[in-house]
Amino acid sequence: MKHSTTPQTRRGHRGGPARRIGRTLALVLPVVMVLSGTLAVTRVNWSGSPSSSVLAASDVSAAAPVKAVSHAPQDVLRDRLMSELQDKNPGVVLTHLQQAVNGHPSLARHCSSIARALGQAAVRIYGASRAQSYARPVCDTAFASGVLTAHS
Template identity: 50%
Template sequence: MNQALRHIGRTLAIALPVILVLSGTLAVSRVAWVAPSDDQVLTAAAEHQPQAPEAALTDRLLLTLRQEDPSAALTALQEAVTRDPSLAPHCAEIARTLGEAAVDKYGSTRRAQQHSRPVCDTSFAAGVAAAG
């Protein structure tokens, strides 16, 4: 029994330093030894910047259009502009984008045009026409 414990102790005495050296070498090889370049820092910072309100609204409305229909998205656009008048300068561009997305969803300008209404003048219809 005593001899078996000595054998285990010798094995560990030899194997353990080898394991520690190898694991330390692997850990060191994964460290980024070079500081990130300015481009990488700028890219990382840009990824974490908050989205502009009009861009966030556009994304939300495009999701509504895809999940429901263009009428629901146009209604939500009108309500958003009424709640926050600072979005009014972006209304026409957003409605045009919704018109283009409606053509993408339905595959025809005729079917997309059925949802047209005078939100932000005729921008939705202009988007449908541009996509067709």
């Protein structure tokens, strides 16, 4: 009996042109979609003032030097709360986090990671014991978890 060293499929052949076309499309199609500009570029207006919250794709080239900056709502909130932590105590910042999550329920799934990052930053600013004194059950005690991991 002679054994073949080439991989066989269930039908006994290695795959024809349909399989090669499928593989090519699976690799090329996502790249084409991204490069063709199908992704919307938006920025979130957290101030509440009625200004335009959509930045057209054509306006991107006219913007200042482009960096790889994410404008996802959770990233905007995290950055705002981190800068607020420099001026205010963690208790106030955690209250603002809770208010933001209550006002925008879509942020709830990011609440723990934001609170954990705030806890780690609070340890750097206030020290472990003082930062821990501000812990409360915002986002399933993720702030306290952040304090603990930064202190360890």
